Amino acid sequence: xDKKKPKKVFVQGAIPPEKIANSVANHQSKTNxxxxxxxxxxxxADEVDGKTVTAIxxxxxEEMAEKVFHEIREAAFVKxxxxxxxxxxxxxxxxxxxxxLFVFTSSAHRKIAIKATNFFVEEIKAKVPVFGKEIFxxxxxxxxxxx
Amino acid sequence: xxxxxxYFGLVAEAAEKSEEVLELNGELTALELKAQCLESLxxxxxxxxxxxxxxxxxxxxxxxxxxxxxxxxxFAGG
Numbered sequence: 001x002d003k004k005k006p007k008k009v010f011v012q013g014a015i016p017p018e019k020i021a022n023s024v025a026n027h028q029s030k031t032n033x034x035x036x037x038x039x040x041x042x043x044x045a046d047e048v049d050g051k052t053v054t055a056i057x058x059x060x061x062e063e064m065a066e067k068v069f070h071e072i073r074e075a076a077f078v079k080x081x082x083x084x085x086x087x088x089x090x091x092x093x094x095x096x097x098x099x100x101l102f103v104f105t106s107s108a109h110r111k112i113a114i115k116a117t118n119f120f121v122e123e124i125k126a127k128v129p130v131f132g133k134e135i136f137x138x139x140x141x142x143x144x145x146x147x
Numbered sequence: 148x149x150x151x152x153x154y155f156g157l158v159a160e161a162a163e164k165s166e167e168v169l170e171l172n173g174e175l176t177a178l179e180l181k182a183q184c185l186e187s188l189x190x191x192x193x194x195x196x197x198x199x200x201x202x203x204x205x206x207x208x209x210x211x212x213x214x215x216x217x218x219x220x221x222f223a224g225g
Contacts, residue, residue: 059155129219145221
């Protein structure tokens with residue numbers, strides 16, 4: 001496995017739904033896998049003071065973010081008996097209804113894959129220096145904060 | 148000594164810049180530099196701004212020449 005190699009996580013703009021299907025297809029030759037677990041983050045049309053979010057514009061401290069993504073991967077491979085793990089996160093503008101985060105883990109058994117995916121999502125939200133500007137329909141904005 | 152300051156998200160917006168190089172005189176911790184950089188900025192919750200020195204979160208470290216200091220507002224990934 002190539003689990004030690006740092007991987008490119010950021011993609012410009014929304015993550016196309018086709019990427020999920022392609023990722024699944026790419027793992028069908030790995031017959032030691034018995035379960036995939038997938039998390040997809042989608043931009044929600046939140047309403048704040050009567051205004052509706054239409055998009056989030058993501059920026060990041062990219063060098064540090066890539067390093068932290070790598071550390072999270074390393075920790076996940078130590079903690080869970082997973083076969084592989086893939087993370088993709090958007091940069092730039094992603095409209096409501098589009099995908100901004102794709103976490104994909106595979107294992108021999110479902111419970112491990114599900115736990116690993118959950119670990120990735122929580123770690124990413126807490127530790128990766130990504131910033132989100134929520135843009136409203138009138139072009140005003142507010143800064144998103146992870147709860 | 149010179150340090151590079153990087154601003155992100157709402158901090159970059161308030162500072163109206165994303166990066167600058169500052170010439171510092173004497174010893175300064177990351178936290179002291181943060182206070183100095185944010186002093187004149189209209190940021191409601193300055194406590195929530197974290198500091199990374201050379202890409203590691205750390206506010207107690209004493210800065211040295213060539214350091215890269217990043218001022219990071221709350222994370223919003225995912």
